[in-house]
Amino acid sequence: MKVFIACLGTETNTFSNMPTGLTNFEETMLYHGDATQNSTALFAMPLIIWREKAEAAGAEVVESLSAFAQPAGPTVQAVYEAFRSEILTDLKAAMPVDLVLLCQHGAMVAQGYDDCEGDLTAKVRELVGPETVIGVELDLHCSISSTLMASANVIITFKEYPHIDPPDRAHELFDVCWQALHREVQPVMALHDLRMISMWRTPVEPAASLVRRMQELEKQDRVLSVSLAHGFPWGDVPDASSKVLVVTDGDLELAGRVATELGQEIWALRDSTHPSGLSIDQALDQGVSAPSGPVVLADLGDNAGVGAPSDSTFILRSVLERGISNVATGFYWDPVAVRFCIEAGEGARFSLRIGGKVGPGSGDPLDLTITVRRIMLEAAQTFGQARQHMGQAVWLTCDGEVDIFLNTVRTQTFHPDAFEQFGIDLAQKKIVVVKSTQHFYAGFAPIAESVLYVAAPGAIPMNFSEIPFEKFTDPYWPKVADPHSV
Numbered sequence: 302m303k304v305f306i307a308c309l310g311t312e313t314n315t316f317s318n319m320p321t322g323l324t325n326f327e328e329t330m331l332y333h334g335d336a337t338q339n340s341t342a343l344f345a346m347p348l349i350i351w352r353e354k355a356e357a358a359g360a361e362v363v364e365s366l367s368a369f370a371q372p373a374g375p376t377v378q379a380v381y382e383a384f385r386s387e388i389l390t391d392l393k394a395a396m397p398v399d400l401v402l403l404c405q406h407g408a409m410v411a412q413g414y415d416d417c418e419g420d421l422t423a424k425v426r427e428l429v430g431p432e433t434v435i436g437v438e439l440d441l442h443c444s445i446s447s448t449l450m451a452s453a454n455v456i457i458t459f460k461e462y463p464h465i466d467p468p469d470r471a472h473e474l475f476d477v478c479w480q481a482l483h484r485e486v487q488p489v490m491a492l493h494d495l496r497m498i499s500m501w502r503t504p505v506e507p508a509a510s511l512v513r514r515m516q517e518l519e520k521q522d523r524v525l526s527v528s529l530a531h532g533f534p535w536g537d538v539p540d541a542s543s544k545v546l547v548v549t550d551g552d553l554e555l556a557g558r559v560a561t562e563l564g565q566e567i568w569a570l571r572d573s574t575h576p577s578g579l580s581i582d583q584a585l586d587q588g589v590s591a592p593s594g595p596v597v598l599a600d601l602g603d604n605a606g607v608g609a610p611s612d613s614t615f616i617l618r619s620v621l622e623r624g625i626s627n628v629a630t631g632f633y634w635d636p637v638a639v640r641f642c643i644e645a646g647e648g649a650r651f652s653l654r655i656g657g658k659v660g661p662g663s664g665d666p667l668d669l670t671i672t673v674r675r676i677m678l679e680a681a682q683t684f685g686q687a688r689q690h691m692g693q694a695v696w697l698t699c700d701g702e703v704d705i706f707l708n709t710v711r712t713q714t715f716h717p718d719a720f721e722q723f724g725i726d727l728a729q730k731k732i733v734v735v736k737s738t739q740h741f742y743a744g745f746a747p748i749a750e751s752v753l754y755v756a757a758p759g760a761i762p763m764n765f766s767e768i769p770f771e772k773f774t775d776p777y778w779p780k781v782a783d784p785h786s787v
């Protein structure tokens with residue numbers, strides 16, 4: 302038995318003005334056949350698990366590219382085509398191959414390619430022929446196309462947002478594919494289009510119950526896997542809507558029925574699961590009046606993880622204008638300011654221009670007199686079982702009351718240890734502001750007095766009715782009250 306594994310992905314915000322080129326992949330994750338030996342990144346984890354399981358079963362493993370970019374605008378065409386070529390060349394050299402396992406995102410767009418996952422998987426299928434089993438693991442923020450459905454035998458998406466479960470889904474995908482390889486099951490897949498653009502915060506109700514419901518359905522006879530593909534609201538592609546995906550053992554009718562029934566349950570909960578956000582003033586009012594801290598504010602408008610710059614200043618400006626003290630906020634992607642801080646050194650006090658640099662969503666920069674408290678040349682943070690690097694990072698204080706954190710590798714804030722590696726105690730803070738939509742939740746909720754979502758201005762609009770889609774032309778909720786009857 303020979304198993305071929307590879308990873309290629311990013312989450313493309315088609316409205317972002319930041320190009321995704323080779324530098325982004327190099328900075329985020331780029332390995333040519335040895336990610337399982339060297340990477341601790343989230344999207345390398347499935348490959349590590351697949352290698353372990355395949356080798357334990359006595360199979361030979363051929364590992365190809367592992368490439369992942371921090372979300373931004375469309376990937377440069379030549380970069381995508383070179384990565385695709387590398388995977389296909391490695392695959393050709395490895396053939397014959399019994400099983401191909403691909404870790405992809407599901408929302409990758411390159412110049413000239415609206416559906417990179419469908420394109421790559423179809424090319425893999427062309428090469429290996431109909432007998433080889435192809436399994437694909439996707440982030441739940443994915444658009445599932447008919448091309449992808451036709452090219453893969455099994456597709457499984459993450460179930461949890463924050464994404465704490467990619468390793469679990471990797472185990473499941475391997476097991477179903479391994480059974481298919483040994484003709485113990487015959488996977489077939491059905492898709493139900495929810496005709497929705499939304500997000501589901503799965504640690505809290507009622508979305509938490511939907512995850513448990515999917516797991517219950519998986520216990521039914523012949524149901525192999527149930528996924529909710531949330532979709533990615535800021536990707537303008539023809540298949541942008543949320544979908545339910547069900548894999549069964551040889552029973553397409555059952556797969557379709559389960560997908561439709563679950564789809565109806567999700568639809569019925571649409572108002573109570575749809576994300577909402579406070580204004581900056583509402584959130585700061587609640588933070589200031591809370592009996593204890595820290596109150597954690599999530600800056601939904603500026604999450605690098607969905608392709609925002611991570612340098613917007615709207616919330617920080619309000620904090621300073623209102624004179625609120627005992628606040629920690631990060632991480633601002635500002636390599637220029639970090640360089641000045643490193644040159645000046647710890648303890649230096651000077652005037653520094655912070656943030657507001659990348660685009661209109663960044664707001665205006667802030668010119669502040671700051672003190673450099675601590676410099677870290679190789680900062681990192683926890684994300685689930687993964688360890689994500691942050692580049693150089695600095696802790697500054699402004700007027701002695703507000704702690705500001707800057708870094709050089711654009712990333713959202715996943716975990717309190719991003720701040721605490723500097724020696725700051727977040728438990729003593731009144732308010733902590735993080736640039737993240739939901740991934741922060743797993744790490745910060747345990748230390749937070751409360752968690753508030755702030756629909757601040759910025760690159761990421763949270764009103765899904767007003768996203769200026771052009772390629773996604775289907776009627777969808779919440780723009781249309783009942784898109785199923787249109």
Ligand SMILES: [Zn+2]
Nearest residue numbers: 440441442464
């Ligand atoms: Zn995601």
